Amino acid sequence: MAVSLLAYDVSDLCLGKPPLRTLSISATVGDALFALKRTDESCLSVWSCCDRGEACAKSPSAAGACRCVGKVCMVDIICFLCREENLSSPFEALQKPVEVLLPKSGGELVRHLDPHSSVLEAIDLILDGAQNLVVPIQSHKKKPLQKSPFNATVHNGRQYCWLTQEDVIRFLLNSIGTFSPIHGRSIESLDIISGEHVRGIHYEEPAKSALPFIAQSHVTQTSVAIVDENEKLVGEISPFTLACCDETVAAAIETLSAGDLMAYIDCGGPPVDLIKLVKARLKEKQLVAALELLEDDDTPTLLSFNSSSSFNSSCSSDEESGNGKSGRLGGYSARMVRRSEAIVCFPWSSLVAVMIQALAHRVSYVWVVEEDGSLVGVVNFAGILKVFRQNYKPHASP
Numbered sequence: 001m002a003v004s005l006l007a008y009d010v011s012d013l014c015l016g017k018p019p020l021r022t023l024s025i026s027a028t029v030g031d032a033l034f035a036l037k038r039t040d041e042s043c044l045s046v047w048s049c050c051d052r053g054e055a056c057a058k059s060p061s062a063a064g065a066c067r068c069v070g071k072v073c074m075v076d077i078i079c080f081l082c083r084e085e086n087l088s089s090p091f092e093a094l095q096k097p098v099e100v101l102l103p104k105s106g107g108e109l110v111r112h113l114d115p116h117s118s119v120l121e122a123i124d125l126i127l128d129g130a131q132n133l134v135v136p137i138q139s140h141k142k143k144p145l146q147k148s149p150f151n152a153t154v155h156n157g158r159q160y161c162w163l164t165q166e167d168v169i170r171f172l173l174n175s176i177g178t179f180s181p182i183h184g185r186s187i188e189s190l191d192i193i194s195g196e197h198v199r200g201i202h203y204e205e206p207a208k209s210a211l212p213f214i215a216q217s218h219v220t221q222t223s224v225a226i227v228d229e230n231e232k233l234v235g236e237i238s239p240f241t242l243a244c245c246d247e248t249v250a251a252a253i254e255t256l257s258a259g260d261l262m263a264y265i266d267c268g269g270p271p272v273d274l275i276k277l278v279k280a281r282l283k284e285k286q287l288v289a290a291l292e293l294l295e296d297d298d299t300p301t302l303l304s305f306n307s308s309s310s311f312n313s314s315c316s317s318d319e320e321s322g323n324g325k326s327g328r329l330g331g332y333s334a335r336m337v338r339r340s341e342a343i344v345c346f347p348w349s350s351l352v353a354v355m356i357q358a359l360a361h362r363v364s365y366v367w368v369v370e371e372d373g374s375l376v377g378v379v380n381f382a383g384i385l386k387v388f389r390q391n392y393k394p395h396a397s398p
Contacts, residue, residue: 005175006392010122010163011115011138013171017161019137020045023072029080029101030094032072033247042243043073045110045134045162046098047155066155068134070102070110074246075218075239077101081250082211087290090247109219110134119168120392123385126165131221133163165221165364165381172388173355182391187354188347192383193368193376200227200375203234203259210237210258221364222378225342226258232373235262236342240363248293255281344369347376351387354379 021041023032025048035044049066080086080101086093103109111130113122115138122133137159176183187193201210203226213224214237223238237258242249245265252264255278264270264278275294282291344367345354354366358381365380 005172005178006118006120006123006388008119008171009115010113010117010119010133010135013119013122013163013167014115014135014137014161017137017163019159019161020068020134022047022068022155023098024049025069025099027098028094029077029096029098032098032101033074033077033094036072036074036077037246043071043132045132045160046070046072046102049155068110068112068155068160071132072098072101073218073239074243075214077247078242078245078250078253079211079215079218081247082208082253087250087254088287090250090289090293103219113163119171120389122163122168123389126168126382126385127389131165131219134160135163137161165385166359166362169355169381169384170359173352173359176352176355179388179391182387183352184350186348187345187351187368187379190351190387192351192379192387193347194380194383195377198222198225198375198377200225200231200233201237201258202226203228203257205258207237207253207256207258207261210261211253214239214242220380221382222380223342223363223365223367225367225375226262227375231375233342233344233367233369233375235259236367237261237265238363241265251282251287251290251293252278254287254290255285342367345379346371351384355384 021035021039021044023035023044023046025046027035027046032044035041045068047066048069081090081093083093108129109131111125111133113125113133113135115136125133172179182190199213201213201224210224217223218239221239223236223240225233226235226237228234242265249265252261252270252274256264256274260274260277264274279291279294282288282294343357343361343363343365345357347368347370349357349368358364358366365378367378368376370376
């Protein structure tokens with residue numbers, strides 16, 4: 001039965017998913033920022049269309065075709081602005097091409113997948129490093145596709161949606177009984193607790209020391225652990241939480257400790273005293289341009305150039321965008337609320353319990369701790385999917 005389940009078409013997992021919101025590869029970082037704020041989307045797909053003679057000459061078969069080459073999230077913009085040269089000149093940084101936000105492995109993080117591919121093929125791509133799978137939406141209604149620049153986006157005559165690791169995990173959980181007995185085994189016995197690349201940042205350490213780990217955890221879809229003097233887990237700096245913030249967080253990362261940054265990005269918006277502290281330290285560092293990020297709550301001057309022409313808006317999450325109005329309130333997204341509290345389990349927790357825990361909190365990982373709070377490692381969706389993949393038996397395929 002489990003084998004048959006993994007043979008399902010991925011189109012079954014895409015039912016009801018709205019089309020992607022997209023950004024052209026010719027856009028700027030400022031365009032991406034404007035689009036993320038306007039649409040209240042957690043990430044945008046970046047598309048490259050072969051519509052120029054020179055580009056198409058290199059690949060004739062691709063002439064006229066469009067392809068998703070990556071995705072851009074608020075975390076990418078925040079990390080980009082945190083670079084020393086960009087924090088001192090944020091206005092110039094926002095005018096750079098959006099390509100600077102795409103990692104060199106961007107093509108691997110986002111992969112195209114045929115709607116008739118099996119769930120097993122989707123799992124293989126995820127285990128190969130893909131975060132998001134771009135799948136054409138199967139439409140059974142014969143009606144013209146909308147092409148308004150602020151409505152459903154069409155590429156290659158089709159609409160596309162994201163298929164995420166969470167979608168696959170949720171699909172498997174709905175039929176978890178067919179994977180007996182592995183679903184009841186502990187995560188320790190299944191050997192999916194990862195200690196690799198897991199490093200705790202001490203509460204009093206400068207927040208900017210966590211930047212390399214934020215970028216890394218953004219790729220691995222985990223988080224940065226914050227520990228106390230006894231190496232016990234006290235919280236986290238999560239890319240998922242940062243994605244609900246705005247570009248002003250770059251100034252906070254430059255000036256605050258890791259512990260203060262947790263409070264700054266916590267739900268409800270940053271405390272007034274921390275905002276004052278960030279401004280004071282920016283003045284001390286003579287980062288006048290970065291200070292302007294904080295002093296203009298609506299940041300219209302940052303986006304005074306034409307930022308609305310390079311992206312197309314259409315719903316691609318479970319929530320509406322508020323009729324085109326920004327869903328970010330006080331620098332924080334109203335789309336989802338995440339706190340800096342770490343979601344934890346124990347080595348003896350069962351696989352199904354950890355899956356439920358992660359899905360309930362809308363995270364793709366769960367920290368593993370001992371009874372005294374000491375950090376052991378982390379379990380993420382990729383590790384969980386690896387278990388299901390290892391228990392697939394090809395000879396039993398229908």
